[in-house]
Amino acid sequence: MDKINHALDEFREMDALAAQDSPIHRMHPLVKLLITLAYILCVVSFHKYQLSALAVMVLFPILMFQLSGIPVRTCFYKLRIVLPLVCAVGLLNPFYDRAPLLQLGNITVSGGVVSMITLMLKGVFALMASFLLIATTPMDSLCAALRKLHVPSLLVTLLLLTYRYVTVMLREVSVMSDAYHLRAPGQKGIHISAWGSFLGQLLLRSMDRAEDLYESMQLRGFRGEFYYAEVPKCTAGAVAFALGCSAFFAAARCWDLPQLLGNLIT
Amino acid sequence: MITFDNVSFSYESGAPVLRGVSFHIAPGEAVGLIGANGAGKSTIMKLLLGLLPCTEGEILVDGVRVEKKTLPQIRRTLGFVLQDSDSQMFMPTVYEDMMFAPRNYGLSKEEAEQKVDAVLAQLGLTELKHRHNHKISGGEKRMAAIATILAMEPKAILMDEPSIALDPCNRRTVINAINGMRMTKLIASHDLDMILDTCSRVLLLSGGQLVADGSADEILRDKALLEANRMELPFCLSGRH
Numbered sequence A: 001m002d003k004i005n006h007a008l009d010e011f012r013e014m015d016a017l018a019a020q021d022s023p024i025h026r027m028h029p030l031v032k033l034l035i036t037l038a039y040i041l042c043v044v045s046f047h048k049y050q051l052s053a054l055a056v057m058v059l060f061p062i063l064m065f066q067l068s069g070i071p072v073r074t075c076f077y078k079l080r081i082v083l084p085l086v087c088a089v090g091l092l093n094p095f096y097d098r099a100p101l102l103q104l105g106n107i108t109v110s111g112g113v114v115s116m117i118t119l120m121l122k123g124v125f126a127l128m129a130s131f132l133l134i135a136t137t138p139m140d141s142l143c144a145a146l147r148k149l150h151v152p153s154l155l156v157t158l159l160l161l162t163y164r165y166v167t168v169m170l171r172e173v174s175v176m177s178d179a180y181h182l183r184a185p186g187q188k189g190i191h192i193s194a195w196g197s198f199l200g201q202l203l204l205r206s207m208d209r210a211e212d213l214y215e216s217m218q219l220r221g222f223r224g225e226f227y228y229a230e231v232p233k234c235t236a237g238a239v240a241f242a243l244g245c246s247a248f249f250a251a252a253r254c255w256d257l258p259q260l261l262g263n264l265i266t
Numbered sequence B: 001m002i003t004f005d006n007v008s009f010s011y012e013s014g015a016p017v018l019r020g021v022s023f024h025i026a027p028g029e030a031v032g033l034i035g036a037n038g039a040g041k042s043t044i045m046k047l048l049l050g051l052l053p054c055t056e057g058e059i060l061v062d063g064v065r066v067e068k069k070t071l072p073q074i075r076r077t078l079g080f081v082l083q084d085s086d087s088q089m090f091m092p093t094v095y096e097d098m099m100f101a102p103r104n105y106g107l108s109k110e111e112a113e114q115k116v117d118a119v120l121a122q123l124g125l126t127e128l129k130h131r132h133n134h135k136i137s138g139g140e141k142r143m144a145a146i147a148t149i150l151a152m153e154p155k156a157i158l159m160d161e162p163s164i165a166l167d168p169c170n171r172r173t174v175i176n177a178i179n180g181m182r183m184t185k186l187i188a189s190h191d192l193d194m195i196l197d198t199c200s201r202v203l204l205l206s207g208g209q210l211v212a213d214g215s216a217d218e219i220l221r222d223k224a225l226l227e228a229n230r231m232e233l234p235f236c237l238s239g240r241h
């Protein structure tokens, strides 16, 4: 119960974050969506040994955290479950790729270690960017942006409804797990023998609930298209910001900026 | 406003639930729909709203026949407060839920917001406006559900068990809210005291048939009639207090 309520609350917190006010929050959702996509594509496309070039990309999330006023801590707290998974992806690389790549003092670093770190960074950067997008853009506006990109209305409505529906289903789980634990005192979790009926019930209940909700929406004039939230105007500033970011991504991708900088200084 | 003409209905599997039901409700009337569990009260409401297909007989709402192609028009006319508020509220906050219908019917954000504020003030719920739907009590949720329907300004309102599971104070609030509405009202309930407080006319359903249709005062005082149909006199008329 507590865990589920906690999950519900965290869900709400994301909504609350997205409802704050900052230059980033006020930016047109489509612009944010495109910048985020460009960033992720760019990050993912780095070669596995381009560690120093990739590292520069951290500047974008830092800038976004600064401008949006969203604490970095919140980000890592919310991502605490997925982050380790993403980081685990490259863990085996050092064992496969032992060829020495660079020499730091008298320590030889193998290609595997570099590619592992690169892979982890890619994952973390992509997650941070996605988080920043969601934390600064209400789901409704995001869906409105998707519609502007001509994503089919069916898909967008599905996305929005799923988002809404998760809370409804969590509530259902919470009620059922309460009912279960009241009659199974001292048990941790739900006993494996009850999983089948628990899941079956959950499915049936959720379907009933979904049907009721859908009827109630239809009765209030819903015809398959949400009135999407008021979308802020696309300002010249936003466009300039987008162009600036893209230029930076392109530069970081084409040249190894830290190396260039190093060459300049020495 | 609402006409049932010789309507019969059965669910796909099983015995008929309604048999030859006919009645007419005039604009502005407040009508109570009573009957034991399973008498068919909710079924009548769902037929009216076109949530169930009417196979036999004819149903008219505001002069328009209820059928597939008239559903948008019918549903614009009728507001339905569900028996279970949890099934009715799906937006994150009360405010967003209330905005849903007006926005769907093409009002601008400002117009819709004005309407929402007016309804909240009328029901004395202003402090619920920005609360989260999953963090308000059952009674508050019921009031909020009523508010979401009032915000769409229907010509007639249908309510399924509006007073169920409410404490006396909230129940009284709901009754006052109902009495404050000027539109046509059809209220299904077992709470005969509430029906007596809010409705001038009563339809009594039993075994799928309309067994009585008359003034609330008469029917709700008819001990024999009520008991023959698995109900009791309203508490306030029973002389037990």
Ligand SMILES: Nc1ncnc2c1ncn2[C@@H]1O[C@H](COP(=O)(O)OP(=O)(O)OP(=O)(O)O)[C@@H](O)[C@H]1O
Binding pocket: B011, B012, B013, B014, B017, B035, B036, B037, B038, B039, B040, B041, B042, B043, B044
């Ligand atoms: N989806 C369904 N499929 C089959 N039969 C149904 C269905 N819904 C209701 N019924 C049956 O139809 C009859 C009338 O049900 P209805 O829900 O209209 O009763 P009600 O008067 O609203 O009862 P209550 O006071 O308990 O809410 C009942 O006998 C019920 O078993």
Ligand SMILES: [Mg+2]
Binding pocket: B041, B042, B043, B083, B160
């Ligand atoms: Mg019912």
